[in-house]
Amino acid sequence: MTKVVIVPCSGIGKSYGTVAREGAYVVTEDLRPDTTQLVPLSLLVLGDEQARTDVSGAQAITIDGCKLACATKMVAESGGTVAHDLAVLDVYRRHRDLKPQGIAELNEGGQRLAQALAEEVVSLVDALSPNPSPTGRGEPEGGQDA
Amino acid sequence: MPDLPKKKVGIVACSGEEMAEGTVTRLAALRVLEQLRPNETVTICLPLFLAGGEGDRAFARFYPTIALDGCDKRCAARGTEMYSGKPAASIVVTDVIQTNPLGTARRLSDAGKQAVDVVADQVAQKVDELLGVTWDRQHGQAQPSNSPEPLEELALNEVKGSEPKIATCSCGSGIPIQKMQVDGQEITLIALPLIFAQFHDAGKLPDRGVLTELMQTVGVYNPIPEGQEASYADAILREYRAFCQEQH
Numbered sequence: 040m041t042k043v044v045i046v047p048c049s050g051i052g053k054s055y056g057t058v059a060r061e062g063a064y065v066v067t068e069d070l071r072p073d074t075t076q077l078v079p080l081s082l083l084v085l086g087d088e089q090a091r092t093d094v095s096g097a098q099a100i101t102i103d104g105c106k107l108a109c110a111t112k113m114v115a116e117s118g119g120t121v122a123h124d125l126a127v128l129d130v131y132r133r134h135r136d137l138k139p140q141g142i143a144e145l146n147e148g149g150q151r152l153a154q155a156l157a158e159e160v161v162s163l164v165d166a167l168s169p170n171p172s173p174t175g176r177g178e179p180e181g182g183q184d185a
Numbered sequence: 186m187p188d189l190p191k192k193k194v195g196i197v198a199c200s201g202e203e204m205a206e207g208t209v210t211r212l213a214a215l216r217v218l219e220q221l222r223p224n225e226t227v228t229i230c231l232p233l234f235l236a237g238g239e240g241d242r243a244f245a246r247f248y249p250t251i252a253l254d255g256c257d258k259r260c261a262a263r264g265t266e267m268y269s270g271k272p273a274a275s276i277v278v279t280d281v282i283q284t285n286p287l288g289t290a291r292r293l294s295d296a297g298k299q300a301v302d303v304v305a306d307q308v309a310q311k312v313d314e315l316l317g318v319t320w321d322r323q324h325g326q327a328q329p330s331n332s333p334e335p336l337e338e339l340a341l342n343e344v345k346g347s348e349p350k351i352a353t354c355s356c357g358s359g360i361p362i363q364k365m366q367v368d369g370q371e372i373t374l375i376a377l378p379l380i381f382a383q384f385h386d387a388g389k390l391p392d393r394g395v396l397t398e399l400m401q402t403v404g405v406y407n408p409i410p411e412g413q414e415a416s417y418a419d420a421i422l423r424e425y426r427a428f429c430q431e432q433h
Contacts, residue, residue, distance in 0.1 A: 047202060048230075049200045049202065049230055049231060049232050050230050051198060051200055051211055051214060051215065051228055051230055052228055052230070056230070060202055061291075063202070064202075064290070064291045068291065077202060077203060078203075079200075079201045079202040079203045079207065080200075080202070080231070080232045081199045081200060081201050081202075081207070081231050081232075081260035081261065081264065082201070082258070082260060083232070084231050084232050084234065084235055084260060084264045084268075085258065085260045085263055085264050085267075087258065087260075107233065107236055107237060108236065109230060109232035109233060109235075109236040109237075110232070112232075112235070112236040113232050113235060113236060116235060116236075142215060143211075143212055143215045143216075143219075
């Protein structure tokens with residue numbers, strides 16, 4: 040079965056980029072590891088053949104950290120179909136109490152926002168998957184220890 | 186008076202989300218940007234070279250850059266060169282760290298965290314080296330040390346220690362550019378709006394008397410093709426006149 044491709048922002052300078060990335064990890068590692076696949080933006084920038092093939096042959100959900108929408112633009116540039124494009128800022132607007140702070144390491148608000156983002160992505164993944172079957176490995180830890 | 190961006194070193198990390206080494210590049214870059222050399226460095230997200238505007242793509246032509254890659258695909262180094270300018274230096278994590286597993290992209294092991302320290306130190310050392318040599322913005326390469334960068338003072342607004350210690354991200358800001366017609370062709374010049382503003386604020390009138398100085402300053406940031414100097418000069422003076430008129 041073709042997996043839904045998740046492409047998060049590769050942001051390095053803002054907390055929202057970290058939330059995008061962490062949310063993507065929660066989806067692809069914890070909540071829907073069997074039906075989703077993370078594709079890194081850097082490979083798309085370089086035009087990596089495998090990454091382009093992965094993106095062009097699947098439905099993609101992009102998660103952008105800022106209005107420049109690099110993830111969404113890169114997937115389109117790479118010949119992919121953007122089924123849904125999410126912006127972390129929009130998710131934050133729906134969860135004003137979860138203010139993200141930190142870049143290398145998210146605060147608790149940022150981690151919980153990543154979890155909320157992931158849950159929104161999962162609902163979109165399930166709608167795209169022919170036979171949605173949650174195969175998560177339990178509750179995500181939601182942190183970024185690195 | 187407006188300030189042209191000071192001379193800094195740009196750091197471009199691959200940030201590869203699928204491997205621990207990519208996380209090492211991102212965290213090492215942040216360590217340098219926030220802690221080790223906060224006043225001397227700036228960063229940009231690699232995808233912005235494609236997703237951003239021309240100002241973003243001018244990043245590596247304006248700043249000497251250090252590409253920081255997680256693996257030998259060297260996305261940061263090759264992507265920077267393809268879309269912006271050749272990096273002044275390149276570091277690959279797998280060349281530096283060849284021992285313990287570094288953990289996962291999401292969670293680094295202790296060895297991974299140590300790798301961040303080692304790589305960050307190497308980047309900081311490269312920053313010092315690059316700032317110790319004169320960087321030729323016109324050609325995007327280091328100049329011999331006995332050949333000082335022309336009009337370097339224009340790029341300086343440096344009061345060490347006066348800037349906040351946060352990662353300086355170029356997302357959305359880019360390098361100011363301006364498009365103009367030269368001999369019927371559209372060309373793009375880096376930093377031109379800031380140069381015009383600086384000259385205008387210094388009371389320099391848009392006439393032939395200012396042209397030599399204006400061309401020298403523009404030439405710090407932009408290559409002027411041989412044989413087209415006069416055409417460029419005419420076009421730049423024309424644009425400067427228009428700029429000055431808009432200010433009144």
